[in-house]
Amino acid sequence: MYIQKKINDVNVVAYKMPYVNSVYIGIWIKVGSRYENKENNGISHFIEHMVFKGSKNRSAKDIAEEIDNIGGQLNGFTGKESTCFYVKVYNSYIEKAVDVLFDMVFNPLFKSEDIEKEKNVVLEEINMNNDSPEDVAYDMLANLTWKGNPLSYPVLGYEDTVKSFDRDTIVKFYRENYFKDNIVISIAGNFDDSIFDIISRKTLYINSCNNAISLDKPDWNKGIVLKSKEYEQVNICISMPGINYSFDSIYTLSIVSNAFGGGMSSRLFQKIREEEGLVYSIYSYPSTYIDTGAFTIFASTAPENLKSVYELIIEEILKVKNDGFSEFEVNKFREQLKISILMDMDSISSRMSSIGKSLLFLKKVYTVNDIVDKIDSITYDDVNNLAKKIFNIEQLGISVVGDINEKQIGWMKIE
Structure with a gap:
Protein backbone atom coordinates (compact mmCIF):
# COMPACT_ATOMS: atom_id res chain seq x y z
CA MET A 1 0.00 0.00 0.00
CA TYR A 2 1.36 3.41 -0.98
CA ILE A 3 1.37 6.27 1.49
CA GLN A 4 2.11 9.76 0.19
CA LYS A 5 2.18 12.86 2.36
CA LYS A 6 4.00 16.07 3.16
CA ILE A 7 5.80 16.20 6.50
CA ASN A 8 7.06 19.65 7.48
CA ASP A 9 6.81 20.64 3.79
CA VAL A 10 8.97 17.68 2.69
CA ASN A 11 7.48 15.19 0.21
CA VAL A 12 7.40 11.65 1.62
CA VAL A 13 6.32 8.45 -0.12
CA ALA A 14 6.26 4.99 1.43
CA TYR A 15 5.28 1.46 0.46
CA LYS A 16 4.55 -1.20 3.07
CA MET A 17 5.90 -4.71 2.44
CA PRO A 18 4.93 -6.61 5.61
CA TYR A 19 6.27 -9.94 4.29
CA VAL A 20 9.91 -8.75 4.58
CA ASN A 21 12.02 -8.04 7.65
CA SER A 22 13.95 -5.00 6.52
CA VAL A 23 13.33 -1.44 5.37
CA TYR A 24 15.02 0.90 2.89
CA ILE A 25 14.94 4.64 3.58
CA GLY A 26 16.14 7.01 0.86
CA ILE A 27 16.69 10.75 0.72
CA TRP A 28 16.50 12.05 -2.86
CA ILE A 29 17.73 15.52 -3.79
CA LYS A 30 17.14 17.11 -7.18
CA VAL A 31 20.77 18.04 -7.76
CA GLY A 32 23.54 16.57 -9.89
CA SER A 33 26.12 17.54 -12.48
CA ARG A 34 23.45 19.21 -14.65
CA TYR A 35 22.98 21.84 -11.93
CA GLU A 36 26.66 22.78 -11.95
CA ASN A 37 28.84 25.12 -14.01
CA LYS A 38 32.29 24.83 -15.56
CA GLU A 39 33.99 26.08 -12.40
CA ASN A 40 32.29 23.77 -9.90
CA ASN A 41 31.69 20.66 -12.05
CA GLY A 42 31.79 17.58 -9.82
CA ILE A 43 30.67 19.37 -6.66
CA SER A 44 27.38 17.43 -6.31
CA HIS A 45 29.32 14.15 -6.30
CA PHE A 46 31.94 15.62 -3.96
CA ILE A 47 29.25 16.66 -1.47
CA GLU A 48 27.85 13.12 -1.64
CA HIS A 49 31.25 11.92 -0.44
CA MET A 50 31.61 14.62 2.18
CA VAL A 51 28.39 13.95 4.10
CA PHE A 52 29.87 10.59 5.13
CA LYS A 53 32.90 12.39 6.62
CA GLY A 54 31.19 13.57 9.77
CA SER A 55 28.26 15.58 11.14
CA LYS A 56 27.69 17.92 14.04
CA ASN A 57 26.87 14.88 16.18
CA ARG A 58 29.02 12.08 14.73
CA SER A 59 32.47 11.50 13.32
CA ALA A 60 32.91 9.54 10.09
CA LYS A 61 33.86 6.53 12.21
CA ASP A 62 30.74 6.94 14.38
CA ILE A 63 28.51 7.01 11.27
CA ALA A 64 30.08 3.84 9.91
CA GLU A 65 30.14 1.96 13.22
CA GLU A 66 26.58 2.81 14.26
CA ILE A 67 25.21 1.38 11.03
CA ASP A 68 27.62 -1.59 11.00
CA ASN A 69 26.69 -2.43 14.60
CA ILE A 70 23.05 -2.98 13.60
CA GLY A 71 23.93 -4.91 10.44
CA GLY A 72 22.78 -2.08 8.17
CA GLN A 73 23.92 -0.80 4.81
CA LEU A 74 24.54 2.90 4.18
CA ASN A 75 25.41 4.39 0.80
CA GLY A 76 24.78 7.12 -1.74
CA PHE A 77 25.07 7.89 -5.44
CA THR A 78 25.05 10.91 -7.71
CA GLY A 79 23.75 11.26 -11.26
CA LYS A 80 23.27 14.09 -13.72
CA GLU A 81 19.93 15.21 -12.23
CA SER A 82 19.71 13.68 -8.75
CA THR A 83 21.61 12.58 -5.66
CA CYS A 84 20.38 9.83 -3.33
CA PHE A 85 21.44 8.69 0.14
CA TYR A 86 19.94 5.52 1.54
CA VAL A 87 20.10 3.09 4.41
CA LYS A 88 18.87 -0.49 4.72
CA VAL A 89 18.27 -1.98 8.17
CA TYR A 90 16.35 -4.67 10.01
CA ASN A 91 13.02 -3.10 10.92
CA SER A 92 13.78 -3.13 14.68
CA TYR A 93 16.41 -0.43 14.05
CA ILE A 94 14.43 2.09 12.03
CA GLU A 95 14.78 4.92 14.54
CA LYS A 96 18.55 4.51 14.76
CA ALA A 97 18.84 4.32 10.94
CA VAL A 98 16.79 7.48 10.40
CA ASP A 99 18.76 9.30 13.08
CA VAL A 100 22.13 8.49 11.49
CA LEU A 101 20.97 9.07 7.90
CA PHE A 102 19.33 12.44 8.53
CA ASP A 103 22.14 13.60 10.82
CA MET A 104 24.83 13.01 8.22
CA VAL A 105 22.84 14.40 5.25
CA PHE A 106 21.46 17.51 6.95
CA ASN A 107 24.16 18.29 9.55
CA PRO A 108 27.43 17.81 7.65
CA LEU A 109 30.53 19.50 9.04
CA PHE A 110 32.47 19.94 5.79
CA LYS A 111 35.74 20.28 7.72
CA SER A 112 38.51 21.80 5.62
CA GLU A 113 40.99 19.05 6.48
CA ASP A 114 38.44 16.38 5.45
CA ILE A 115 37.82 18.21 2.16
CA GLU A 116 41.52 18.09 1.31
CA LYS A 117 41.74 14.38 2.13
CA GLU A 118 38.62 13.53 0.13
CA LYS A 119 39.95 15.32 -2.93
CA ASN A 120 42.55 12.56 -3.23
CA VAL A 121 39.85 9.89 -3.00
CA VAL A 122 37.75 11.51 -5.75
CA LEU A 123 40.80 12.07 -7.93
CA GLU A 124 41.53 8.35 -7.67
CA GLU A 125 37.92 7.69 -8.71
CA ILE A 126 38.42 9.95 -11.74
CA ASN A 127 41.65 8.12 -12.62
CA MET A 128 39.84 4.79 -12.34
CA ASN A 129 37.11 6.11 -14.65
CA ASN A 130 39.77 7.22 -17.13
CA ASP A 131 41.20 3.70 -17.16
CA SER A 132 37.83 2.33 -18.31
CA PRO A 133 37.40 2.71 -22.10
CA GLU A 134 33.65 2.28 -21.74
CA ASP A 135 33.39 5.16 -19.24
CA VAL A 136 35.71 7.33 -21.34
CA ALA A 137 33.55 6.69 -24.42
CA TYR A 138 30.39 7.66 -22.51
CA ASP A 139 31.90 10.89 -21.19
CA MET A 140 33.27 11.85 -24.62
CA LEU A 141 29.89 11.20 -26.20
CA ALA A 142 28.05 13.37 -23.66
CA ASN A 143 30.59 16.15 -24.16
CA LEU A 144 29.97 15.98 -27.91
CA THR A 145 26.19 15.63 -28.10
CA TRP A 146 25.31 18.05 -25.25
CA LYS A 147 28.20 20.45 -25.86
CA GLY A 148 27.70 23.86 -24.28
CA ASN A 149 25.14 22.57 -21.75
CA PRO A 150 25.80 21.28 -18.20
CA LEU A 151 24.26 17.96 -19.29
CA SER A 152 27.59 17.37 -21.04
CA TYR A 153 29.55 17.54 -17.79
CA PRO A 154 30.90 14.33 -16.17
CA VAL A 155 29.32 13.51 -12.82
CA LEU A 156 32.75 13.11 -11.20
CA GLY A 157 34.02 16.45 -12.49
CA TYR A 158 37.55 17.09 -13.72
CA GLU A 159 40.84 17.01 -11.88
CA ASP A 160 41.22 20.80 -11.90
CA THR A 161 37.65 21.50 -10.73
CA VAL A 162 37.87 19.00 -7.86
CA LYS A 163 41.22 20.43 -6.76
CA SER A 164 39.67 23.92 -6.67
CA PHE A 165 36.92 23.10 -4.14
CA ASP A 166 37.11 24.84 -0.78
CA ARG A 167 34.78 24.87 2.19
CA ASP A 168 33.03 28.12 1.27
CA THR A 169 32.24 26.88 -2.25
CA ILE A 170 30.92 23.57 -0.94
CA VAL A 171 28.78 25.09 1.82
CA LYS A 172 27.28 27.62 -0.60
CA PHE A 173 26.34 24.96 -3.17
CA TYR A 174 24.96 22.69 -0.43
CA ARG A 175 22.72 25.41 1.01
CA GLU A 176 21.47 26.38 -2.45
CA ASN A 177 20.30 22.83 -3.23
CA TYR A 178 19.59 20.90 -0.03
CA PHE A 179 16.26 22.49 0.88
CA LYS A 180 12.79 21.11 1.57
CA ASP A 181 11.15 21.70 -1.81
CA ASN A 182 14.08 19.95 -3.52
CA ILE A 183 13.86 16.76 -1.46
CA VAL A 184 11.86 13.52 -1.53
CA ILE A 185 12.03 10.87 1.17
CA SER A 186 11.14 7.37 0.00
CA ILE A 187 10.57 4.34 2.20
CA ALA A 188 9.94 0.71 1.33
CA GLY A 189 9.77 -2.40 3.49
CA ASN A 190 8.36 -3.53 6.80
CA PHE A 191 7.52 -0.52 8.97
CA ASP A 192 4.63 0.93 10.95
CA ASP A 193 3.29 4.47 11.00
CA SER A 194 5.61 5.49 13.83
CA ILE A 195 8.26 6.05 11.14
CA PHE A 196 6.41 9.20 10.08
CA ASP A 197 6.65 10.62 13.62
CA ILE A 198 10.39 9.94 13.57
CA ILE A 199 10.75 11.65 10.19
CA SER A 200 8.64 14.57 11.39
CA ARG A 201 11.14 15.25 14.16
CA LYS A 202 14.07 15.03 11.75
CA THR A 203 12.67 17.26 9.00
CA LEU A 204 11.82 20.23 11.22
CA TYR A 205 15.22 21.82 10.77
CA ILE A 206 15.87 21.21 7.08
CA ASN A 207 16.57 24.41 5.16
CA SER A 208 13.32 25.93 3.84
CA CYS A 209 14.69 28.42 1.33
CA ASN A 210 13.39 28.08 -2.20
CA ASN A 211 16.16 28.28 -4.76
CA ALA A 212 14.42 26.71 -7.74
CA ILE A 213 16.82 26.47 -10.67
CA SER A 214 15.57 26.67 -14.26
CA LEU A 215 17.50 24.40 -16.59
CA ASP A 216 18.36 25.29 -20.17
CA LYS A 217 17.26 22.62 -22.63
CA PRO A 218 20.35 21.48 -24.54
CA ASP A 219 20.73 21.45 -28.30
CA TRP A 220 21.80 18.18 -29.93
CA ASN A 221 25.18 18.11 -31.65
CA LYS A 222 26.12 15.40 -34.11
Missing part, protein backbone atom coordinates in the same frame (compact mmCIF):
# COMPACT_ATOMS: atom_id res chain seq x y z
CA GLY A 223 29.66 14.45 -35.02
CA ILE A 224 32.53 12.07 -34.27
CA VAL A 225 35.12 12.20 -31.49
CA LEU A 226 38.12 9.89 -31.13
CA LYS A 227 40.52 9.10 -28.29
CA SER A 228 43.54 7.04 -29.30
CA LYS A 229 44.76 4.91 -26.39
CA GLU A 230 46.25 1.46 -26.07
CA TYR A 231 43.33 -0.79 -25.21
CA GLU A 232 42.85 -4.35 -26.38
CA GLN A 233 39.58 -3.48 -28.09
CA VAL A 234 38.03 -0.48 -29.78
CA ASN A 235 34.96 0.83 -27.97
CA ILE A 236 32.30 2.72 -29.89
CA CYS A 237 29.20 4.61 -28.75
CA ILE A 238 26.62 5.65 -31.33
CA SER A 239 23.86 7.97 -30.12
CA MET A 240 20.71 9.60 -31.50
CA PRO A 241 18.37 12.20 -29.96
CA GLY A 242 15.84 10.53 -27.67
CA ILE A 243 12.92 11.60 -25.50
CA ASN A 244 12.49 13.01 -22.01
CA TYR A 245 11.46 11.10 -18.89
CA SER A 246 7.67 10.79 -18.73
CA PHE A 247 5.17 8.17 -17.64
CA ASP A 248 3.40 8.28 -21.00
CA SER A 249 6.41 7.19 -23.06
CA ILE A 250 9.08 5.64 -20.83
CA TYR A 251 7.73 2.09 -21.14
CA THR A 252 7.30 2.31 -24.90
CA LEU A 253 10.92 3.47 -25.05
CA SER A 254 11.98 0.49 -22.91
CA ILE A 255 10.34 -1.92 -25.36
CA VAL A 256 12.18 -0.24 -28.26
CA SER A 257 15.51 -0.51 -26.47
CA ASN A 258 15.00 -4.08 -25.29
CA ALA A 259 13.97 -5.25 -28.74
CA PHE A 260 16.86 -3.49 -30.45
CA GLY A 261 19.76 -4.15 -28.10
CA GLY A 262 18.58 -4.80 -24.57
CA GLY A 263 19.45 -8.45 -24.13
CA MET A 264 20.56 -11.74 -25.61
CA SER A 265 17.50 -12.11 -27.85
CA SER A 266 17.67 -8.54 -29.17
CA ARG A 267 18.42 -7.72 -32.79
CA LEU A 268 21.91 -6.35 -32.17
CA PHE A 269 23.05 -9.25 -30.00
CA GLN A 270 21.65 -11.92 -32.29
CA LYS A 271 22.97 -10.36 -35.49
CA ILE A 272 26.38 -8.99 -34.53
CA ARG A 273 27.48 -11.33 -31.75
CA GLU A 274 25.67 -14.60 -32.40
CA GLU A 275 25.50 -14.66 -36.21
CA GLU A 276 28.65 -12.72 -37.09
CA GLY A 277 30.78 -13.31 -33.97
CA LEU A 278 32.29 -9.82 -34.20
CA VAL A 279 31.81 -8.61 -30.62
CA TYR A 280 31.65 -9.83 -27.05
CA SER A 281 29.70 -6.84 -25.73
CA ILE A 282 26.97 -4.96 -27.58
CA TYR A 283 23.83 -3.31 -26.25
CA SER A 284 21.56 -0.29 -26.49
CA TYR A 285 20.15 1.86 -23.72
CA PRO A 286 18.02 5.00 -23.40
CA SER A 287 19.03 8.02 -21.31
CA THR A 288 16.07 10.11 -20.21
CA TYR A 289 16.23 13.48 -18.51
CA ILE A 290 13.73 16.11 -17.39
CA ASP A 291 13.41 17.72 -20.81
CA THR A 292 15.42 15.64 -23.29
CA GLY A 293 17.08 12.28 -23.87
CA ALA A 294 19.34 10.11 -25.99
CA PHE A 295 19.31 6.60 -27.41
CA THR A 296 22.75 5.00 -27.41
CA ILE A 297 24.36 1.83 -28.77
CA PHE A 298 27.64 0.56 -27.30
CA ALA A 299 29.94 -2.08 -28.75
CA SER A 300 33.51 -3.24 -28.19
CA THR A 301 35.42 -5.12 -30.89
CA ALA A 302 38.85 -5.73 -32.37
CA PRO A 303 40.19 -2.77 -34.41
CA GLU A 304 40.04 -4.76 -37.65
CA ASN A 305 36.33 -5.49 -37.08
CA LEU A 306 35.22 -1.94 -36.27
CA LYS A 307 34.07 -1.06 -39.80
CA SER A 308 31.99 -4.24 -40.11
CA VAL A 309 30.41 -3.74 -36.67
CA TYR A 310 29.60 -0.10 -37.42
CA GLU A 311 28.03 -0.94 -40.78
CA LEU A 312 25.94 -3.73 -39.27
CA ILE A 313 24.66 -1.41 -36.54
CA ILE A 314 23.69 1.21 -39.14
CA GLU A 315 22.03 -1.52 -41.19
CA GLU A 316 19.93 -2.60 -38.19
CA ILE A 317 19.00 1.02 -37.43
CA LEU A 318 17.79 1.49 -41.00
CA LYS A 319 15.79 -1.75 -40.90
CA VAL A 320 13.85 -0.45 -37.90
CA LYS A 321 13.54 3.01 -39.43
CA ASN A 322 12.10 1.61 -42.65
CA ASP A 323 10.18 -1.47 -41.53
CA GLY A 324 9.77 -1.24 -37.76
CA PHE A 325 9.67 -4.18 -35.39
CA SER A 326 7.43 -7.16 -36.09
CA GLU A 327 4.24 -7.73 -34.17
CA PHE A 328 5.86 -10.82 -32.66
CA GLU A 329 8.78 -8.73 -31.35
CA VAL A 330 6.51 -6.07 -29.88
CA ASN A 331 4.37 -8.64 -28.08
CA LYS A 332 7.42 -10.54 -26.85
CA PHE A 333 9.29 -7.55 -25.46
CA ARG A 334 6.17 -5.93 -24.02
CA GLU A 335 5.55 -9.07 -21.96
CA GLN A 336 9.25 -9.30 -21.06
CA LEU A 337 9.21 -5.71 -19.78
CA LYS A 338 6.08 -6.27 -17.73
CA ILE A 339 7.44 -9.41 -16.05
CA SER A 340 10.78 -7.73 -15.41
CA ILE A 341 9.10 -4.80 -13.64
CA LEU A 342 6.86 -7.08 -11.59
CA MET A 343 9.89 -9.09 -10.45
CA ASP A 344 11.83 -5.90 -9.67
CA MET A 345 9.02 -4.79 -7.41
CA ASP A 346 9.78 -7.80 -5.17
CA SER A 347 13.02 -5.96 -4.33
CA ILE A 348 12.83 -3.46 -1.48
CA SER A 349 15.62 -1.35 -2.96
CA SER A 350 13.95 -1.25 -6.40
CA ARG A 351 10.67 -0.22 -4.83
CA MET A 352 12.33 2.55 -2.78
CA SER A 353 14.15 3.80 -5.85
CA SER A 354 11.13 3.63 -8.14
CA ILE A 355 8.77 5.59 -5.91
CA GLY A 356 11.42 8.12 -4.90
CA LYS A 357 12.45 8.91 -8.46
CA SER A 358 8.83 9.05 -9.64
CA LEU A 359 7.83 11.58 -7.00
CA LEU A 360 11.00 13.64 -7.48
CA PHE A 361 10.71 13.97 -11.26
CA LEU A 362 7.07 13.28 -12.13
CA LYS A 363 5.48 14.79 -9.01
CA LYS A 364 3.38 11.65 -8.74
CA VAL A 365 3.75 8.02 -7.69
CA TYR A 366 2.33 5.45 -10.06
CA THR A 367 1.16 2.11 -8.64
CA VAL A 368 2.20 -1.25 -10.04
CA ASN A 369 -1.29 -1.57 -11.50
CA ASP A 370 -0.86 1.82 -13.21
CA ILE A 371 2.41 0.63 -14.72
CA VAL A 372 1.08 -2.75 -15.82
CA ASP A 373 -1.99 -1.13 -17.37
CA LYS A 374 0.22 1.34 -19.21
CA ILE A 375 2.44 -1.44 -20.60
CA ASP A 376 -0.57 -3.53 -21.62
CA SER A 377 -2.01 -0.53 -23.48
CA ILE A 378 1.11 -0.04 -25.63
CA THR A 379 0.33 -0.95 -29.22
CA TYR A 380 2.38 -2.15 -32.16
CA ASP A 381 2.03 1.30 -33.73
CA ASP A 382 3.12 3.06 -30.51
CA VAL A 383 6.40 1.13 -30.46
CA ASN A 384 7.20 1.57 -34.14
CA ASN A 385 6.19 5.21 -34.31
CA LEU A 386 8.56 5.99 -31.43
CA ALA A 387 11.35 3.84 -32.88
CA LYS A 388 11.08 5.53 -36.27
CA LYS A 389 11.11 8.94 -34.59
CA ILE A 390 14.31 8.16 -32.65
CA PHE A 391 16.25 6.12 -35.20
CA ASN A 392 17.77 8.91 -37.26
CA ILE A 393 21.21 8.30 -38.77
CA GLU A 394 21.42 11.91 -39.90
CA GLN A 395 21.83 12.98 -36.26
CA LEU A 396 24.43 10.51 -35.03
CA GLY A 397 26.83 11.38 -32.27
CA ILE A 398 29.74 8.92 -32.20
CA SER A 399 32.64 8.40 -29.80
CA VAL A 400 35.46 5.94 -30.47
CA VAL A 401 38.08 4.92 -27.89
CA GLY A 402 40.91 2.51 -28.58
CA ASP A 403 44.20 1.77 -30.28
CA ILE A 404 43.18 3.39 -33.54
CA ASN A 405 43.83 6.72 -35.29
CA GLU A 406 41.83 9.21 -37.34
CA LYS A 407 43.11 7.84 -40.63
CA GLN A 408 41.85 4.35 -39.72
CA ILE A 409 38.30 5.65 -39.17
CA GLY A 410 38.31 7.99 -42.17
CA TRP A 411 35.48 5.99 -43.69
CA MET A 412 33.19 6.96 -40.78
CA LYS A 413 31.19 9.95 -41.96
CA ILE A 414 28.28 11.95 -40.59
CA GLU A 415 26.12 13.47 -43.33
